[in-house]
Amino acid sequence: MDLSLTQDDIKFRDEVRAFLKDAVPPDMKRSQALTTGFSSEPEVAAGFHKSLVKKGWSVPSWPRQYGGTEWTPVQSYIFDTECARAGAPIYNGAGQRMVGPVLLKYGTDAQKQKYLPGIVSGDDHWAQGYSEPGSGSDLASLKTRAISDGDDYIVNGQKIWTTFGHKSNRLFALVRTSTEGKRQEGISFILLEMNTPGITVRPIVGNGGDHEFNEVFFDNVRVPKSGRIGEENKGWEVAKYLLEFERGGALQAGRVRAQFTKLVKLVQARCPDDQAVISKLAELGTDLDAMEMIDISTLSALQSGANPGPVSSLLKLRWSQLRQDISELAVDAIGADALKFIPERPLFESLQLPPDEEEMLTQTPRYLNFRAYTILGGTSEIQTGILAKAMLGL
Amino acid sequence: MDLQYDSAHKILRETAERFLSEKYDFRTFRKTVDSDAGYSPDVWATFAEMGWLAMPFSEEDGGLGGGAVEVAILMECFGKNLVVEPYLASVVLGGGLIATLGTPAQKAELLGPLVEGKTKLAFAHDNRAPTKATLRGNDYVIAGAKAAVLSAPMADTLLVSATLTNGTTGVFVVPVTSSGLVLRPYRSVDGNRLADIELTDVFVPGPALLGGNGDATQAIAAVIDRAIAAMSSDAVGAMSAMVTQTIEYTKMRVQFGQPLSKFQLLAHRMVDMRVAEEEARASCLLATLSLDGPADRRTRAVSGAKAKIGRNSRFVAQQAIQTHGAIGTTEELPLGAFAKRCLAYEIMFGSTREHLRRYSAVIADPALASAGLLLEPASA
Numbered sequence: 001m002d003l004s005l006t007q008d009d010i011k012f013r014d015e016v017r018a019f020l021k022d023a024v025p026p027d028m029k030r031s032q033a034l035t036t037g038f039s040s041e042p043e044v045a046a047g048f049h050k051s052l053v054k055k056g057w058s059v060p061s062w063p064r065q066y067g068g069t070e071w072t073p074v075q076s077y078i079f080d081t082e083c084a085r086a087g088a089p090i091y092n093g094a095g096q097r098m099v100g101p102v103l104l105k106y107g108t109d110a111q112k113q114k115y116l117p118g119i120v121s122g123d124d125h126w127a128q129g130y131s132e133p134g135s136g137s138d139l140a141s142l143k144t145r146a147i148s149d150g151d152d153y154i155v156n157g158q159k160i161w162t163t164f165g166h167k168s169n170r171l172f173a174l175v176r177t178s179t180e181g182k183r184q185e186g187i188s189f190i191l192l193e194m195n196t197p198g199i200t201v202r203p204i205v206g207n208g209g210d211h212e213f214n215e216v217f218f219d220n221v222r223v224p225k226s227g228r229i230g231e232e233n234k235g236w237e238v239a240k241y242l243l244e245f246e247r248g249g250a251l252q253a254g255r256v257r258a259q260f261t262k263l264v265k266l267v268q269a270r271c272p273d274d275q276a277v278i279s280k281l282a283e284l285g286t287d288l289d290a291m292e293m294i295d296i297s298t299l300s301a302l303q304s305g306a307n308p309g310p311v312s313s314l315l316k317l318r319w320s321q322l323r324q325d326i327s328e329l330a331v332d333a334i335g336a337d338a339l340k341f342i343p344e345r346p347l348f349e350s351l352q353l354p355p356d357e358e359e360m361l362t363q364t365p366r367y368l369n370f371r372a373y374t375i376l377g378g379t380s381e382i383q384t385g386i387l388a389k390a391m392l393g394l
Numbered sequence: 395m396d397l398q399y400d401s402a403h404k405i406l407r408e409t410a411e412r413f414l415s416e417k418y419d420f421r422t423f424r425k426t427v428d429s430d431a432g433y434s435p436d437v438w439a440t441f442a443e444m445g446w447l448a449m450p451f452s453e454e455d456g457g458l459g460g461g462a463v464e465v466a467i468l469m470e471c472f473g474k475n476l477v478v479e480p481y482l483a484s485v486v487l488g489g490g491l492i493a494t495l496g497t498p499a500q501k502a503e504l505l506g507p508l509v510e511g512k513t514k515l516a517f518a519h520d521n522r523a524p525t526k527a528t529l530r531g532n533d534y535v536i537a538g539a540k541a542a543v544l545s546a547p548m549a550d551t552l553l554v555s556a557t558l559t560n561g562t563t564g565v566f567v568v569p570v571t572s573s574g575l576v577l578r579p580y581r582s583v584d585g586n587r588l589a590d591i592e593l594t595d596v597f598v599p600g601p602a603l604l605g606g607n608g609d610a611t612q613a614i615a616a617v618i619d620r621a622i623a624a625m626s627s628d629a630v631g632a633m634s635a636m637v638t639q640t641i642e643y644t645k646m647r648v649q650f651g652q653p654l655s656k657f658q659l660l661a662h663r664m665v666d667m668r669v670a671e672e673e674a675r676a677s678c679l680l681a682t683l684s685l686d687g688p689a690d691r692r693t694r695a696v697s698g699a700k701a702k703i704g705r706n707s708r709f710v711a712q713q714a715i716q717t718h719g720a721i722g723t724t725e726e727l728p729l730g731a732f733a734k735r736c737l738a739y740e741i742m743f744g745s746t747r748e749h750l751r752r753y754s755a756v757i758a759d760p761a762l763a764s765a766g767l768l769l770e771p772a773s774a
Contacts, residue, residue, distance in 0.1 A: 001396055003395055003680075003683050003768055004771050005395060005770065007771055254766070257766060260763065261760060264760060278754050279751075282751075282757065283705070283750065285698065285753060285763070289680055289695070289698050289702070290674070291673070292766065293676035293680045293767060296395065297679070301397075303396075304398050314672065318669065318673070384662045384666070385658075387665045387668070387669070388665050391665065391668055392641055392668060394641070394645075394661045394664070
């Protein structure tokens with residue numbers, strides 16, 4: 001047993017580093033560093049995506065015939081980690097990591113042909129329509145109705161927490177196609193164009209000042225049935241498959257390590273003698289090391305074809321907590337500077353200050369926005385409930 | 395990178411678990427702890443037969459050529475089954491020092507009987523008073539005092555660290571029967587045996603200095619890190635047992651007309667306990683796999699594990715007791731012994747706070763803080 005990369009891994013890592021050196025120029029890196037929400041602004045990510053397309057790396061986790069790279073799990077991990085180290089934007093998550101895998105598993109050939117190329121090229125931006133005002137953790141209670149009308153559905157209802165719904169041209173959504181029988185058995189998974197008449201998007205500004213989430217209203221929206229993934233009323237299975245990717249598909253170590261490294265520097269600059277902060281910082285470091293080892297163990301299991309077990313809920317539970325803890329200590333470390341709040345977004349446009357002062361202004365928004373980490377993608381309570389069944393057999 | 399246990403590892407774990415679950419139940423533990431010797435000579439002889447005492451030593455030293463992973467597997471099983479035989483003191487610390495520092499002659503003389511179960515060692519290191527060794531003719535004269543020496547009451551030979559006249563540190567082989575040596579044995583909270591030791595002009599021959607004249611400070615630090623990693627596996631085993639026993643208990647214990655395990659609050663608490671255990675296990679594995687790597691990486695991994703597992707084991711022990719209710723606060727169940735074992739873990743070889751400080755110092759280097767855990771082939 002060992003933690004060493006192979007010579008081939010190192011060669012690959014160096015190739016990724018060389019690529020990132022050009023693909024993440026200083027202004028892009030600054031924009032990403034001043035991002036206080038969860039994802040990069042699509043305009044920022046677009047430039048990076050273009051470089052990825054040119055390199056053939058825009059959808060690495062997919063099969064080669066659809067533009068993927070078929071990297072080993074270790075290579076994918078190296079790639080994600082290096083992107084985080086380089087401060088690269090977080091691009092096209094809903095396309096590559098959510099609806100993409102769903103299309104690959106459940107889509108017809110025609111659907112794959114229609115939708116996959118836009119994800120590969122970055123021309124399409126996808127949003128997720130799962131939650132509703134009355135259906136959060138209890139997702140299967142969703143009410144947005146799709147009534148059959150010939151070759152179309154007529155959709156009425158409302159979605160909420162739609163990340164970048166205002167900047168997406170496509171939406172995948174769960175809708176109710178039947179009110180008979182078990183509630184899970186009346187749900188279908190459909191794809192929509194955001195410019196379809198009857199769709200209205202209303203912004204929801206997060207407590208940290210960022211506009212990422214939206215409400216999406218459907219008023220007699222006509223959606224062709226050809227955009228349904230899987231059979232009618234079988235959307236729940238598709239939804240659950242996707243949630244696996246949302247929760248555990250992406251190992252977090254690289255991003256959290258980068259967040260932690262910034263905190264180490266911040267503490268050294270701002271409160272190098274504050275023993276309480278330093279002690280908490282060390283605790284977070286040991287948390288991070290332990291979680292990274294769990295990540296790597298998962299990777300090792302995948303690499304050797306073993307089953308990593310019910311680990312995706314554990315990873316979601318603990319990584320989300322750790323991201324919050326780091327953002328919280330950052331606010332503690334900067335004292336009264338945490339009071340100053342710039343409401344204009346994006347910060348990379350509204351600020352023109354020395355880099356360390358600019359960074360200071362990201363801490364409070366990030367702390368506030370990151371409260372959502374333990375809620376989105378299945379709350380910590382939901383994950384814990386899953387683990388009680390899967391890990392403890394309760 | 396490979397974190398999968400191979401088939402030899404799995405066989406070792408199964409063998410150890412089978413033997414201990416058959417021969418080392420809670421009653422055995424209590425009987426052993428209350429015995430005069432504080433350990434079972436029969437069990438120790440079986441450890442020798444199984445080859446466990448030979449595990450970490452190279453084949454040329456008469457060992458089985460196992461490494462830190464094999465020791466970790468055994469220690470986790472020992473922790474899970476409340477084993478109090480002096481494996482950590484005798485094999486990991488004592489044997490480890492001899493294997494690291496000893497000359498071929500010293501290794502041949504000392505490791506052979508250790509591996510066969512004929513002699514047991516203890517490492518007297520923490521000073522109660524400054525301990526010095528002075529050369530007088532061909533002999534060394536050692537004077538000073540040591541505190542809380544693990545498993546010294548059952549050891550035949552002590553390895554005593556002492557400051558030499560030139561200011562460096564040496565480790566001396568000192569038979570417990572030496573004149574001028576006084577042991578004050580006592581029990582540790584977890585059932586182990588400790589002793590405070592006074593050395594009043596204890597004479598040992600020149601060849602009793604392990605390895606000759608080089609400074610042993612680095613070697614001692616490395617062996618102690620090895621012991622911390624091994625003891626961390628023990629603590630993980632204890633945590634695992636506590637979590638499992640708590641889950642089983644809540645399935646049986648009925649209150650308000652249903653098993654406790656049906657209450658969501660308790661189910662979620664037990665998930666938190668299991669997650670704390672998994673994190674501890676991961677942290678421990680990092681320490682285990684970092685023992686032969688670069689020094690700063692080793693410090694980060696070992697002190698990080700000690701601090702993390704100290705914190706998590708305390709959490710698991712306290713939650714296990716709370717979830718059991720009144721019975722959890724007693725000596726009646728194994729739980730009480732596991733909780734005390736974890737308390738001893740937290741205290742020995744530097745407290746959680748001390749290791750957090752040591753960890754802080756190494757990650758103050760941004761290069762280390764930002765480095766992931768996967769290693770370059772060259773530095774592995």
